[in-house]
Amino acid sequence: MKIGELGRATGTSVETIRFYEAEGLLSAPARNAANYRVYELAHLERLSFIKRSRDLGFTLDQVRELLRLADDPGNSCAGVDVITARHVAEIDRKLADLNALRGELVRRLDSCQGPTIADCRIIEALSPKSAAE
Amino acid sequence: MKIGELGRATGTSVETIRFYEAEGLLSAPARNAANYRVYELAHLERLSFIKRSRDLGFTLDQVRELLRLADDPGNSCAGVDVITARHVAEIDRKLADLNALRGELVRRLDSCQGPTIADCRIIEALSPKSAAE
DNA sequence: ATGCACCCTGAAGTCACTATAGGGTCAAGC
DNA sequence: GCTTGACCCTATAGTGACTTCAGGGTGCAT
Secondary structure, three states: OOHHHHHHHHHOOOHHHHHHOOOOOOOOOOOOOOOOOEEEHHHHHHHHHHHHHHHHHOOOOHHHHHHHHHHHOOOOOOOHHHHHHHHHHHHHHHHHHHHHHHHHHHHHHOOOOEHHHHHHHHHHHOOHHHOOO | OHHHHHHHHOOOOOOHHHHHHHHOOOOEEOOOOOOEEEHHHHHHHHHHHHHHHHOOOOHHHHHHHHHHHHHOOOOOOOOHHHHHHHHHHHHHHHHHHHHHHHHHHHHHHOOOOOOOOHHHHHHHHHHHHHHOO
């Protein structure tokens, strides 16, 4: 399996796969006569794991840790739980921030009536002279 | 007003102010005999505008555009509305993504029962052999 | 032999800062 | 007059997770 196939199979770009190899997340595969990377099933599985973790928003450092934990089936599950719970807490923080942001923006959009900048409530809200806080 | 005062007045770090100057967002102020930057009220107002916009999640490119629009009071307000509406749409996308993510993570956390990795539902969900999709 | 899709390396660019190294300035206190 | 400390300066590199670019090699079909 060449790098392009692996990319298509996992939904990862070729550049990203090479990047993961350089980062030590994915082990360097064998090379054929033309110096092309040749991947085995184990690589596909590993990269799928990485892709899923990234899609769930884990950082590369967290993925590294999850891989380390997953590699030993005797390990306690607690480490995984901790990483996941911490990640959920982080997401909750981001959700709260974004919701607050959205509220402010929509409020400003709704109040914008005049046709020119001089009457624009959004610009007005951003400008220091009308500072509301 | 020196750079440190300006920073305290706007809640911006000294490094960030110099960065904004290098980026062309904030015009270069006069210098005193010691080559220190000396800021006027106009700089404070401009930087406040930038800070507010950034706090609302606009990118520096969007801030640049907002500043350009705000500079001419005769401009149509429509441009500002478009930038803001686009930004709200972007936030909505992020909110949906984060909510979906959170749901998946919590579902996995809740279902994690066994004490070791071998029984861990989170690792299982990340591993390709149990691919659910 | 020519085109095209694919592969390779190494380096630089992205975003919005943050940090670091190595220095100069200024007022207060000894 | 000398030191201490807070402040200021420039230039450069680092962050995360890639992406893009420059400049080339490979493999197969036409």
